[in-house]
Amino acid sequence: MTEIIEVPSPFCGIGTDDLTVQVNDLAVSVMANGCAVNTPAFEQVITDTSARVDGKDVSLEVAVAKAAELLSASNQPVIGGCATDVNGMRGLMALADHSGAVVDNMNFTGARRNFLALQDTGWMNTTLAEIKNRCDYLLVVGVDLEGFAPRFFERYLWNQESMFLSDTSQRQIVYLGKAPSGEASISPAGVKAKVLACKDADLPEVMAVLRALVKGKKIVAETICGIAVSDLQEVADQLKTAKYGVVTWAAGALNFDQAELTVQMLSEMVKDINTMDTRCSGFPLGGKEGDQTANQVCGWTSAYPARARFSSGFPEYDPFLYDSNVMLANGEADVLVWVQAFNVTSVPPVTELPTIVVARSGMVFDKQPDVFIPVGTPGIDHAGHAYRLDNVVAIRLKKLRESGLPSTADVLNAIEQAL
Amino acid sequence: MLIKLTGGTVYDPASGIDGKVQTLYVQDGRFIKQPANDVKIDKEYDLKAKVLMAGAIDMHTHIGGGKGNIARMLIPEDHRKDPVHRSDITRSGCGHAMPSTFTTGYRYAEMGYTAGFEPAILPINARQAHMEMADIPILDKGGYVMLGSDDYLLRMLTAKKDQKAINDYVAWTMNAAKAIGVKVVNPGGINAFKFNQRKLDLDENNAHYGISPREILISLATAVKELGVKHPLHVHGCNLGVPGNVNTTLDTMQGIGGLPLHLTHIQFHSYGNEGDFKFSSGGAAIAEAINKTPNITADVGQILFGQTITASGDNMRQHANHGFASPDKWVSMDIECDAGCGVVPFKYRDQNFVNALQWAIGLEIFLLVDDPWRVFLTTDHPNGAPFTTYPHLIRLLMDKSFRNDMLATIHPEAQKMTTLGSIDREYSLQEIAILTRAGAAKLVGLEDRGSLAEGAWADITVYTENADREKMFEKPDYVFKDGELVVVDGKVVHTKWGTTHIVRPDWDSSVEKDLQKYFDRFMTMKVGNFKISDDEITEDGRGSLTTHSLNGVT
Numbered sequence: 001m002t003e004i005i006e007v008p009s010p011f012c013g014i015g016t017d018d019l020t021v022q023v024n025d026l027a028v029s030v031m032a033n034g035c036a037v038n039t040p041a042f043e044q045v046i047t048d049t050s051a052r053v054d055g056k057d058v059s060l061e062v063a064v065a066k067a068a069e070l071l072s073a074s075n076q077p078v079i080g081g082c083a084t085d086v087n088g089m090r091g092l093m094a095l096a097d098h099s100g101a102v103v104d105n106m107n108f109t110g111a112r113r114n115f116l117a118l119q120d121t122g123w124m125n126t127t128l129a130e131i132k133n134r135c136d137y138l139l140v141v142g143v144d145l146e147g148f149a150p151r152f153f154e155r156y157l158w159n160q161e162s163m164f165l166s167d168t169s170q171r172q173i174v175y176l177g178k179a180p181s182g183e184a185s186i187s188p189a190g191v192k193a194k195v196l197a198c199k200d201a202d203l204p205e206v207m208a209v210l211r212a213l214v215k216g217k218k219i220v221a222e223t224i225c226g227i228a229v230s231d232l233q234e235v236a237d238q239l240k241t242a243k244y245g246v247v248t249w250a251a252g253a254l255n256f257d258q259a260e261l262t263v264q265m266l267s268e269m270v271k272d273i274n275t276m277d278t279r280c281s282g283f284p285l286g287g288k289e290g291d292q293t294a295n296q297v298c299g300w301t302s303a304y305p306a307r308a309r310f311s312s313g314f315p316e317y318d319p320f321l322y323d324s325n326v327m328l329a330n331g332e333a334d335v336l337v338w339v340q341a342f343n344v345t346s347v348p349p350v351t352e353l354p355t356i357v358v359a360r361s362g363m364v365f366d367k368q369p370d371v372f373i374p375v376g377t378p379g380i381d382h383a384g385h386a387y388r389l390d391n392v393v394a395i396r397l398k399k400l401r402e403s404g405l406p407s408t409a410d411v412l413n414a415i416e417q418a419l
Numbered sequence: 420m421l422i423k424l425t426g427g428t429v430y431d432p433a434s435g436i437d438g439k440v441q442t443l444y445v446q447d448g449r450f451i452k453q454p455a456n457d458v459k460i461d462k463e464y465d466l467k468a469k470v471l472m473a474g475a476i477d478m479h480t481h482i483g484g485g486k487g488n489i490a491r492m493l494i495p496e497d498h499r500k501d502p503v504h505r506s507d508i509t510r511s512g513c514g515h516a517m518p519s520t521f522t523t524g525y526r527y528a529e530m531g532y533t534a535g536f537e538p539a540i541l542p543i544n545a546r547q548a549h550m551e552m553a554d555i556p557i558l559d560k561g562g563y564v565m566l567g568s569d570d571y572l573l574r575m576l577t578a579k580k581d582q583k584a585i586n587d588y589v590a591w592t593m594n595a596a597k598a599i600g601v602k603v604v605n606p607g608g609i610n611a612f613k614f615n616q617r618k619l620d621l622d623e624n625n626a627h628y629g630i631s632p633r634e635i636l637i638s639l640a641t642a643v644k645e646l647g648v649k650h651p652l653h654v655h656g657c658n659l660g661v662p663g664n665v666n667t668t669l670d671t672m673q674g675i676g677g678l679p680l681h682l683t684h685i686q687f688h689s690y691g692n693e694g695d696f697k698f699s700s701g702g703a704a705i706a707e708a709i710n711k712t713p714n715i716t717a718d719v720g721q722i723l724f725g726q727t728i729t730a731s732g733d734n735m736r737q738h739a740n741h742g743f744a745s746p747d748k749w750v751s752m753d754i755e756c757d758a759g760c761g762v763v764p765f766k767y768r769d770q771n772f773v774n775a776l777q778w779a780i781g782l783e784i785f786l787l788v789d790d791p792w793r794v795f796l797t798t799d800h801p802n803g804a805p806f807t808t809y810p811h812l813i814r815l816l817m818d819k820s821f822r823n824d825m826l827a828t829i830h831p832e833a834q835k836m837t838t839l840g841s842i843d844r845e846y847s848l849q850e851i852a853i854l855t856r857a858g859a860a861k862l863v864g865l866e867d868r869g870s871l872a873e874g875a876w877a878d879i880t881v882y883t884e885n886a887d888r889e890k891m892f893e894k895p896d897y898v899f900k901d902g903e904l905v906v907v908d909g910k911v912v913h914t915k916w917g918t919t920h921i922v923r924p925d926w927d928s929s930v931e932k933d934l935q936k937y938f939d940r941f942m943t944m945k946v947g948n949f950k951i952s953d954d955e956i957t958e959d960g961r962g963s964l965t966t967h968s969l970n971g972v973t
Contacts, residue, residue, distance in 0.1 A: 015943065121747070122748040130613070
């Protein structure tokens, strides 16, 4: 039995690195600083240790050869999931380049709302340590923040000390859209967050009015989608009087048509406030199960985010055309590769196509894939790197146990070599 | 493998060799003495009438780190203009303003470059910088870690910690971030922007800390010198791009008390505010000051016309300039009580008065600085222009009539505001070799690089003499990296992985106690998880670390 401290987590996206875990042979137990996201992810047991072809145990070499054979015969493979560490993504990009595949991160349809806004007008954003030390006003738009990251408030808002706030419990928290699911947002002084609730689908209208109010436009209506304009006016005024306001959202939670326009409205509002003699920043939430890692690595190796096609011999980016689910539904792909090193419940989409799964040991399938290769989990079975949600900090993941499982990179590099 | 390079004309300023016909021998990656007659030569290259130089070194190029990847994400339309096909030996990618990492390596090598240094590694983002650079093939790499707007240093200065404590912190950070130098960007200004200050002059105080840029410059330049780091403090000064900033820059040079200072992309800091448009050239004044101030070196940060993207740690100035974004989109970030970044696409136009004069100012500085060992050839890639414009820039420096032909095409009012047309100087091949090889290696503090002398690593570029210097420099006949042939006729024929150049200055281990407390109280990660370990660079079997020596510390 060994105890390991200061363990970083690749699961929660907020880069917690203060976990204490006990390792007993292959069993991992989170002893301190776990949460509803991290604890089960660390404690997931290893079941499969053998690769399978057509449901039968085979050696890794045989499974790799079979995967290479399927890819060699393919005219348009798609690689979905893309949930792994930096080295795993490097291997994935090399395999995609060689096999002419589409690379499509499984959270891209959500992240697309951010990329479309970014690539049209840009944004002004901040990172976790700035929030922890500077943020005096937080506007949460359309997301249940503690549901997203259970320890967000504890770690980054109700921290006891901050460099620039004399009393962190005086931070103001306002929810727009969804209400919080629990009590994490209640300040240590007992103050509840203000909630201006509306339906998700009403957020475009509400955000448009809020931005208009920030810019000093006159609004004739008294309520917008059930929210009093006077309440929105108060938010607008508070954003402008805050020293370091932060507006946070989760693209994945904005589940309505053209939500990129809401991201854009919000981001442009933040820019506006920065021309009004104060500072304000956006803060996009994301980064779970390697989605920032996928976009970062795809970004530096191809210059595009992680929805790109390599079948022309060079990278092509289209945030709509190369949606792997759409391609599978339209018969535009002929082999599916699913890479998911973090989450056993994140199974590949249902398809009749030949399927190669490179995934965390313990994944259970309704229908056995043609090839299944169980891999170790970054940050448990092998060292590695993963990006935090703010996209700036790459955390160094530790190896906690000796499982003998190969890494995603080992497997994908072997398949690429076998092509 | 013993290689013989026969009869080339060698330009090796590091050895004082200026255009002498020589035969060189390479074994196990390094130059060796002429072997005995009976030793078998494995491969001979007949280089008669060819020009030989060491592999070129770009001492300031944004090739690794978060702001570069933001730049990539921001401009897919720019990538679409320059898709790069994969081949049996090379990876696919995209080129132009902010190329993918693989393409960066290939294109640098295809121009005869064998090393590049990222000048703005945020300590908190250093892992990303090294991971991106680990995916740049062929080139050696390294970087300068950014300090000066980090709250930890500013707290130390406010608390009047002594120089020894500052030195320990700087040394600790260089080790943690795996750096070979230290950079400061808009000293204290990135921090001041977080407190809503929109400008910060050299003697203006940060509103929260009461510390001025000058104090930051002196403390960091002193630390770098006292630690024995060979690369002088790398300074992106105050007031980038502001008309009249020439005075700030002159004051920065004079006010540093003789400490070594490298002023980077100095073109952007050499503007007067005279004339009808209140924008004029400070190029002559800056060059004269450099000539008179031996502790100062500078790279130019030349602009060249066309579409590019600017990516800088200086989000205070980038935010101020966002109105010039073309296309109209931009990103600004505050980062981890450490620094910031600003990314603004930019299109420099020869018929725009300001852009045209910027072009002329850069060339004035190149041509008016007397000592080629103290000026360096950069475009601040991608900020002034993509690095692929270097052969064109070399022609502008080496060919007066070409330069004057170009000058005649730019905005007519800009032509009137520059002395460029009256400058006769043309750079020689030897001077180009100093700017891009020997001088750069010396400035960065690289041992055994940037030279063709016995014992040096065999990074070699072979050119065919051509009166059109752009054609000559854009397509070398051969490029060798560590003695391996990687480029033939301007195309990559073989790839390998370069090393990462670092220094490891000593520090007092007690510094980590205070840092641990600071990280636990205010940061978002544990100090132990912040430090980059050697195996993070080397564990993939491709990367390696090369540690360079320090100056004797007194």
